[in-house]
Amino acid sequence: MGLFKQLSKSSLPMYHVPHEQGSPILEISGLTVRYDGHTALEELNISLDVGERVAVVGPNGAGKSTLFKVIAGVLPPTQGEVQVYGHEPGGHICIAYVPQRSQVDWRFPVTVADVVMMGRISKLGIMRWPKARDWEFVRGALDVVGLAGLEKRQISELSGGQQQRMFIARALAQEAELILMDEPFTGLDFPSQEDILHIIDLLHERGVTILASTHDLNLAGDHFDRVLLLNRRVVGFGDPKQVFLPELLLQAYGGHLRLVQSEDEVFALSDTCCEEDESHDHTG
Amino acid sequence: MTTLADIILEPLGYAFMVRGMLAALMVGAVCATVGTYVVLRGMAFFGDALAHAILPGVAVGYLVGGGAREPLFWGALLAAILSSIGIGAISKATNLREDAAIGIVFSGMFALGIALISSVRNYTVDLAHFLFGDVLGVSNSDLVLTAALGSLILLAVVLFYKEFLVLSFDPLLAATLRLPDRVLEYLLLILIALAIVVSLQTVGVALMVAMLVTPAATAYLLTRRLPYMMLLAALIACLSGVLGLYLSYYVSVSSGAAIVLTCTGIFALTWAARSLKKTHSERAPAS
Numbered sequence: 001m002g003l004f005k006q007l008s009k010s011s012l013p014m015y016h017v018p019h020e021q022g023s024p025i026l027e028i029s030g031l032t033v034r035y036d037g038h039t040a041l042e043e044l045n046i047s048l049d050v051g052e053r054v055a056v057v058g059p060n061g062a063g064k065s066t067l068f069k070v071i072a073g074v075l076p077p078t079q080g081e082v083q084v085y086g087h088e089p090g091g092h093i094c095i096a097y098v099p100q101r102s103q104v105d106w107r108f109p110v111t112v113a114d115v116v117m118m119g120r121i122s123k124l125g126i127m128r129w130p131k132a133r134d135w136e137f138v139r140g141a142l143d144v145v146g147l148a149g150l151e152k153r154q155i156s157e158l159s160g161g162q163q164q165r166m167f168i169a170r171a172l173a174q175e176a177e178l179i180l181m182d183e184p185f186t187g188l189d190f191p192s193q194e195d196i197l198h199i200i201d202l203l204h205e206r207g208v209t210i211l212a213s214t215h216d217l218n219l220a221g222d223h224f225d226r227v228l229l230l231n232r233r234v235v236g237f238g239d240p241k242q243v244f245l246p247e248l249l250l251q252a253y254g255g256h257l258r259l260v261q262s263e264d265e266v267f268a269l270s271d272t273c274c275e276e277d278e279s280h281d282h283t284g
Numbered sequence: 285m286t287t288l289a290d291i292i293l294e295p296l297g298y299a300f301m302v303r304g305m306l307a308a309l310m311v312g313a314v315c316a317t318v319g320t321y322v323v324l325r326g327m328a329f330f331g332d333a334l335a336h337a338i339l340p341g342v343a344v345g346y347l348v349g350g351g352a353r354e355p356l357f358w359g360a361l362l363a364a365i366l367s368s369i370g371i372g373a374i375s376k377a378t379n380l381r382e383d384a385a386i387g388i389v390f391s392g393m394f395a396l397g398i399a400l401i402s403s404v405r406n407y408t409v410d411l412a413h414f415l416f417g418d419v420l421g422v423s424n425s426d427l428v429l430t431a432a433l434g435s436l437i438l439l440a441v442v443l444f445y446k447e448f449l450v451l452s453f454d455p456l457l458a459a460t461l462r463l464p465d466r467v468l469e470y471l472l473l474i475l476i477a478l479a480i481v482v483s484l485q486t487v488g489v490a491l492m493v494a495m496l497v498t499p500a501a502t503a504y505l506l507t508r509r510l511p512y513m514m515l516l517a518a519l520i521a522c523l524s525g526v527l528g529l530y531l532s533y534y535v536s537v538s539s540g541a542a543i544v545l546t547c548t549g550i551f552a553l554t555w556a557a558r559s560l561k562k563t564h565s566e567r568a569p570a571s
Contacts, residue, residue, distance in 0.1 A: 074459040097460045108324060108453050109508045118450050122461040127443050154508035174461075 025050045025178055025209045026071065030080030033066055040066040042233050044080070048211070050177075053204050055220035056213040058230035059253050064213040067230065068180045071211070072097045084178065096171030098181040101163055106156040112166050113151040116141055119174035141172035145199055161192025168199055179203065181212040185219060197223050217244065295533045304419045306427055308525025308543060311483040311495065314434040316503075316517035317441055318479040319496035321472060323504060325452050328497045329383060330371070333390030335480050335492035337367035339397025342414050342484065347400065353426055357433075357481055364477035367393055368470075417488030417540035419529070426485060433482050437475050441514075448472060449510060486525075487540040495521065498547040502554050520550055 024047040031044040041063040048054060056064050069075040071082055072095055084095060096119070116138045117130055124130060142148050145165040150158065158166060164184055171179045185193045200210055200223070214220050220227050221240040229236040229243050235252040236243035295301045322331045341363025342356050349355030367389050375385035401411050413421070422430075441448070451458045451468050458465045476496070483495055503516035528543030535542070 069456075072456070072460045073462070074456060095460060097456055099454065099456060105453065109504065109510045109513050110449070110453060111509060114449075114510070115453070118446070118454065118457060121446050121450060122463070124446070126447060129446075156508075170457075 024048055025052075025084065026211075027083045028071075028080070029083075031070065031077050031082060032079040033063070033070060033075065034078045039232060041070070044234055046228065046234065046237060048178075048209055051204060051207045051209055052226060053200060053210045053224045054212070054226045054228055055224035056211060056228045056230055057215070057217060057220050057252075058235070062231045062252070064230060065182060068097065068182055068211070068213065071095065071178075072180060094175075094177040096174045096176030096179045098164075098167045098171055098179060098184060100182045101160060101187065103182075104155075104163075106163070108155070110155055111151065112142070112147060112153050112155060112158065113138055115155060115166055116169045116173050119170040119172070119176075123175070137173050137175075138169075141169040142166075144172055144202065145169045146195065159192070160188050161195055164188065164192070164196055165199065168196075168203075172203075176208065178209045178211065181210065183214065184212055185214055185216055193219070291534075292530075295530060300420045300422075301529065301533065303422045303424070303427060304529055304539065305526055307419055307422045307430055307486050308529055309522045310427075310430050310434045311486045312499070312521030312525040313518040314437050315479050315483050315495040316499040316521035317438060317514050318475050319500040320503070320510070320514045320517055321448060321452055322476060322496045323500040324510075327476070328493060330386055331476060331480070331496045332493035333371075333386045334364055334367060334477060335489045335496075336390050336397075337393035338363045338477075338480060338484070339394050339414060339489055340400055341397075342489075343397045343400035346410065346414075347404065353423065354429070356484070357429060360481040360484055361477060363393065364480060365474065368473045368477060413488070414484070415488045415490045416538055417484070417486050417491070419486045419539045419543075422485055430482050433478055437478050437482070440471065440475055444468065444471065487543060491540055491544045494544040494547055498544070498551050499524065502547075502551045505551075505554050505558055521547070524550060 026046070026048040028044050028046040031041060031046075032039065033041040044067070056067065058064055066075065070077055071084075073082075074097075113135075117134065119141075120130060120134045120137060124134065139148070139151070142151060145168050147162060147165055147169060150162065155163065155166065168179070168181075168184075184196050188196070197219070200212070203210060212224070221244055224240065226238055227236070227240045227243045228234065229248055229252050231252040236245070236248040296305075319331070322328060338360040341359035341361070343359070345355035345357070345359030348359075370389045371382065371385045374380060374388065375382045378385075397414075398411070401414070404410070447458075447463055447468050450461070450463065451465060451472070455465065458468070479496070480489075480492055483492060487495055499521035500513070500517040502520050503513045506516055507513050524546040525543055528546040529539055531537065531546060532539040532542035
């Protein structure tokens, strides 16, 4: 079952060069992650600027989820280091992880407001209860993602797109500066994907840095400032135009992607897709 | 002529019945509240195993203390904590799945408990008390200990409410937010262990898992919010405790079994009512 994707060089929007100002929000140097005797990530060197929108693409098992977990500080690096700008030792939590919808227990007895409030708990401190200010944060975050009025819904009563937006609201309530989104577009219909993209742009305007993994090369090319093409190693990292080249795509996807080149277009036929995912790709 | 009031009041004329009721109420509330997490986190097998694994601790307390209650409590608590640590250590060190590790520790500890108790002559009576509970043998000092430990457990559940909630719903968020997730995880295991130890005398080890799971599962069918689920579970468990004891008084069946059967009955009724309501509301638009 092949999924037909078209990468049209001419249709790629023009992007200005990534901002040089300020220091990188994320600096990864010489990162290698091994577990259970296999190497998930090898010798990664990546640097992100504040406010960038970066798409992470690559085949299943490329280490996308592993990378996110290392950045979130959930999985320790085997070698190398990850530094987050603005992360004061022991304090301020500025990274938010937006989970894949398939990894969430939607039957859990919590409401939308409960979930978004979870983002506030490190700000609250242990054994403290939310104050009026925290509820304001929750309401504000729900407003931004267009879920105002749905606070009291049980989470299983939301549509897929709304569920995804709820988790982005949680990241906002956390006051995150770097948001890691694990497959935010997977399983969503086109209008819901547009909603998420719109929110990503809103966050971009606010200077929030976004790192999103996706299987959709079109989305990655059209809506992100830079693309990280990953297959255990960095195959390509930069402007989509410089990354989505036939030789790099083949290098990353190997036999799972067939490229058909016409005069000024590259067609990519991909058979990797999204529903079954890299959930086995972590140590837990 | 016997009136309803007589039926209700008659058993309460016996001090042992009143003490039994108080014990059942406290144990019900505590077990059901903690049991909410057991149900939501899929730890029913762990809870069952832990209940059985405390038997050697109870046995040692029994052999050392010569019938005094307090050594039983401490022995049981120690066995529960050692078992939870043992389960974690085995599954980590051998790469076995956790349920296999639970199976090994649970059956091994349970057998050790039976072996220890059987070394005493005439052991069947005592063993039966540990296995199936002896709620009508509760003393005043037992009640004080139950009340003290029970309030401690409930206090911890309230104080760490949002931490346990995040840990259970989204462990990855807990780790990202740098919550002390290991400490909280162990704290929750200790709370479950404590709840089990507190309920030892009321339902016994064999039926303990019903107190942890059934009221919370019933509440889960009725509500979609965690605080209400806890409250409802506690109410259902208290109701089952009281109704069960009346049942045991009038029908002359084992009190622990009567309490658990009442719990199961309430679950079945709730399930049936919910299914009926569902089919009804599904048909309604068509008519």
